[in-house]
Each structure stands twice: as structure tokens, then as C-alpha cells.
Amino acid sequence: MKLTGRLADVVAARASGGLLGDIKTHLIHEADKPSDRRQDIIHPSEVAHHDWCPRATYYRIRDVRAGHEVKAEQHGVGTLAIFDEGHSIHGKYQGWLRKMGVLKGRWDCQECGHRGVAWPDDPGQCPRCGSVSGVVYGEVPLDAVEQSLIGGHADGMVDDALIEIKSIGIGTIRLDAPELLKKHTHKAINGKNLVDLTGLWDAISRPLPSHLKQANVYLWLAKLLGIPATRMIFLYEFKANQQTKSFEIKLSDRIIKPLLKRSHAIKIGLDAGAPPDRVFEDPKKNPCKSCTWLKECYADNSPEQDGRSGETARGEGSKDSRGNVRAGSSRRRAQQDSQGRDRTRRQRTDGLVLGDERVGELPQHPAGTRTGRREVRRVRTRNSTLRRGPGEKG
Numbered sequence: 001m002k003l004t005g006r007l008a009d010v011v012a013a014r015a016s017g018g019l020l021g022d023i024k025t026h027l028i029h030e031a032d033k034p035s036d037r038r039q040d041i042i043h044p045s046e047v048a049h050h051d052w053c054p055r056a057t058y059y060r061i062r063d064v065r066a067g068h069e070v071k072a073e074q075h076g077v078g079t080l081a082i083f084d085e086g087h088s089i090h091g092k093y094q095g096w097l098r099k100m101g102v103l104k105g106r107w108d109c110q111e112c113g114h115r116g117v118a119w120p121d122d123p124g125q126c127p128r129c130g131s132v133s134g135v136v137y138g139e140v141p142l143d144a145v146e147q148s149l150i151g152g153h154a155d156g157m158v159d160d161a162l163i164e165i166k167s168i169g170i171g172t173i174r175l176d177a178p179e180l181l182k183k184h185t186h187k188a189i190n191g192k193n194l195v196d197l198t199g200l201w202d203a204i205s206r207p208l209p210s211h212l213k214q215a216n217v218y219l220w221l222a223k224l225l226g227i228p229a230t231r232m233i234f235l236y237e238f239k240a241n242q243q244t245k246s247f248e249i250k251l252s253d254r255i256i257k258p259l260l261k262r263s264h265a266i267k268i269g270l271d272a273g274a275p276p277d278r279v280f281e282d283p284k285k286n287p288c289k290s291c292t293w294l295k296e297c298y299a300d301n302s303p304e305q306d307g308r309s310g311e312t313a314r315g316e317g318s319k320d321s322r323g324n325v326r327a328g329s330s331r332r333r334a335q336q337d338s339q340g341r342d343r344t345r346r347q348r349t350d351g352l353v354l355g356d357e358r359v360g361e362l363p364q365h366p367a368g369t370r371t372g373r374r375e376v377r378r379v380r381t382r383n384s385t386l387r388r389g390p391g392e393k394g
Contacts, residue, residue: 006032009076024077031080035072040064041145042266044152044221047259048213050175051280051287054262058275059293061149061266070292082169089167089237094137094156097163098122104157106138142221148260149267154218154232161248162218162232166211168204169239170195176208197240207234207247213259219251220260 003011006028013024037043040061046052063070075083097103107116109126111134116123125132140154140162156163166172173181184200185193207215215232222229236245265276275297280288283298291297 006074009074013077027077027080027084031075037072038151039070039072042148042150042263044142044150044214044217047150047217047263048210050210052262053279053287053291054266055275055278055297056287056291056293058266058269059296061270065270082171085239086167090155090165093163093165093235094139097156097158098137102158103137105140108136108138110134110136140227142218142225142227144221144224147224148221148263149270150217150221150263152218152221154222154229157227157229158233160228160230162215162222162229163235164211164215164218164232165235166237167239168201168236172208173200173204176210177204180204197238201238201240201243204236204245207249212249212255215249216252216256217259219249220256223251 002008009028010025013028014021016024042057042061046057060070094103101122104121107120107123108114109129109131111131112126112129114126114128116138122137123135126135137156140157142153143151145151154162155165170181180203181195181200184196184203186196188194211234215234219229219232221227230250232249234247234249236247237243262276262279269276278297282288283294288294288297
């Protein structure tokens with residue numbers, strides 16, 4: 001029997017043998033400890049992802065609020081090492097900015113547990129216990145959960161600029177700018193693919209699309225919270241050779257409005273007890289096929305009485321992903337207006353099904369050509385008709 005999942009990772013780590021095997025096993029055990037990352041909010045990093053599904057975010061927050069355990073995503077040793085490398089690069093730049101005396105943010109004390117306030121300069125010592133060595137940088141909190149359900153933190157702040165530090169590798173570019181990577185990948189004599197790393201790095205002339213989205217979410221949060229940040233500076237370091245670049249971004253309504261609309265749909269949906277419309281319509285493709293809530297999301301694909309689709313209509317006795325029986329619409333008391341029309345159907349939490357917003361892409365990556373006119377295509381499946389909006393994967 002072939003081992004899979006975390007057990008396979010542990011066995012493979014131990015099979016490495018020696019000190020390296022011990023290190024890999026340690027990484028796995030550390031990663032499997034309970035995370036302090038909140039699961040009941042919307043994270044800017046997920047909002048910025050190219051295949052973000054607001055419906056999955058809705059399900060996660062709903063389950064956490066109901067007291068159900070939502071397991072964190074598990075990663076292999078290679079991915080865990082990549083994460084730690086990114087953390088070390090963050091710490092390197094934050095340390096340099098701190099020594100320069102320009103780094104603002106929250107300053108915490110490891111000695112007495114004191115947590116600092118919004119965005120002051122380095123206090124030098126803890127205002128509570130006087131410790132110097134115990135003062136550590138807590139970055140720049142951007143918590144607007146009460147207003148918008150969105151909360152996160154920027155890597156730093158200098159003057160009126162938020163700072164975001166990004167370690168750039170082949171994997172990053174493969175996800176965010178695949179055409180750019182393809183252009184700088186060539187066939188060698190032996191038939192293997194070789195990446196022109198220098199040419200690839202030189203071709204990056206602006207922030208990657210997901211970073212643009214993330215920056216706009218951070219700047220919007222700062223504006224909402226009254227933090228005096230009017231721009232964001234990206235510091236890029238290329239993992240292949242430690243070369244660096246910087247880019248400056250300002251808040252863009254064109255970029256932020258679609259992201260806020262989707263986030264708002266989640267908030268409304270949680271209040272109404274109904275998920276927002278699906279953005280992706282193929283359960284056999286990612287991100288759907290690897291989603292924890294796949295079965296619940298596609299439990300009933302039959303269109304509503306008024307012919308709309310893309311909404312999950314739960315029938316009497318339908319079950320969610322944990323097997324809990326949910327009350328269907330047939331158990332609701334019918335409500336009629338003065339004309340006798342039935343008003344029991346669930347109202348849409350997001351009136352427009354938005355496709356993946358392609359923003360600020362690299363020159364080798366053509367920008368989106370959305371015209372503003374909504375085009376609706378109907379795709380026949382075995383049991384239902386699904387509506388697909390422009391830009392949606394199918």
C-alpha cells in the first residue's frame with residue numbers, strides 16, 4: 001500500500017538518514033503544531049491569490065464560528081524550507097531598517113509580554129519592564145475585522161510608506177507570471193528545459209499581479225484605520241542570486257473595488273447564512289478539486305425556480321461536508337408579497353459573478369480585456385446547467 005499525506009512525508013524524511021533526516025523530521029513536527037493564524041477572518045494574502053474562492057472562505061469562517069475544527073493546509077519539507085527562507089529574508093531587511101532607525105510599527109517585549117501600539121519608532125527598551133534585548137518587531141498590524149472581516153499585517157513602515165518584502169523564486173513566477181517564465185525557458189542539447197535566470201529577473205519590471213492586489217488591500221486597510229500610509233514599497237530579492245529590486249504602488253480603485261466586492265459578499269453571506277455565488281464551476285479542476293468543502297458546494301447543482309444557477313440550493317435533508325443535516329428550503333415558511341409572488345428564494349450575496357481580475361500584469365503577460373459587458377454562457381453538465389461568467393475557469 002502506498003503511503004500518502006503527512007505519514008508519507010515523515011517516512012521520507014526519516015529515510016534520508018543522518019542529521020539531514022533529523023532536520024526534516026523536526027520541520028514536519030514543528031509545522032504540525034497548532035497555528036496561531038486566525039481562521040475566522042479574511043486574509044489579504046488569500047484575497048490577492050489568483051484562484052481565490054470567496055465561497056471557500058465563507059465556508060471556513062462559518063465553520064470556525066460554529067466551533068468546528070478547520071485543519072490548516074499541510075506542506076511537505078521542501079515547501080516548509082521555502083517558507084522559512086522567506087521568513088529569514090524578511091528578518092534580514094527588517095533588521096537593517098531597524099538599525100537605520102527608520103522602521104516604524106508595533107514593538108513587543110518577549111520578556112514581559114507587553115504588546116506595543118500602532119506604528120511608533122523603535123522605543124529602544126520596553127516601556128513596561130525596561131528590557132532592551134527583549135524588544136522585538138511586531139510589524140504593522142492592519143486589523144479591520146470589525147468593519148470588513150479583513151485583517152493582516154504589513155512587513156514594515158518607513159515614513160508614509162508601508163513595506164512589503166518578497167523573496168522571488170521560480171515557483172513564485174510560475175504561479176503569477178507563467179508566460180514570462182515560459183519565454184525565458186529554453187531547450188538544452190540534452191532535451192532538458194533550462195531557465196535563463198538572469199533574463200527572467202531582468203524582465204520583471206513591475207510587481208507581480210498578486211502582489212499588486214495585496215498592496216491595494218493593505219493600503220485600503222491603512223486608510224480605513226487612519227494609519228498615515230499613502231503608498232507601498234515592494235522590496236524584491238531574487239533567491240537565485242540575491243539581486244534586488246524595488247517598486248512603489250499607490251491605491252487604485254480599479255484594483256481594490258472588485259476585491260472589496262467579493263469580500264463584502266462573504267460578510268453579507270455570513271449574516272444571511274447563504275454562501276456567495278461560485279466563481280469557479282468545474283469540480284474536477286483546482287481550486288475546486290482540492291477544496292475541503294467541495295461536496296457541500298456542489299451538493300445540489302439544480303438551477304433555482306427562476307432559472308438562475310451558480311447558487312447551491314440545498315434540499316430537504318441535505319448534508320454538509322461534516323455530515324450534519326441542514327434544513328432545506330422546503331422547510332421554510334413561504335412568504336408572499338401583495339402580488340402573490342414567492343419571496344423565499346435566497347437572495348444573491350454578490351450580484352455579479354466576477355472572473356479572475358488580471359491587473360497590472362507584466363509586459364509579457366497581456367492585460368485583461370474586460371469590456372464591462374457581461375457575457376453569459378450556459379454549459380450543460382450531466383445534472384444541471386451552470387452559468388459561467390467571463391474569465392471563469394471551466
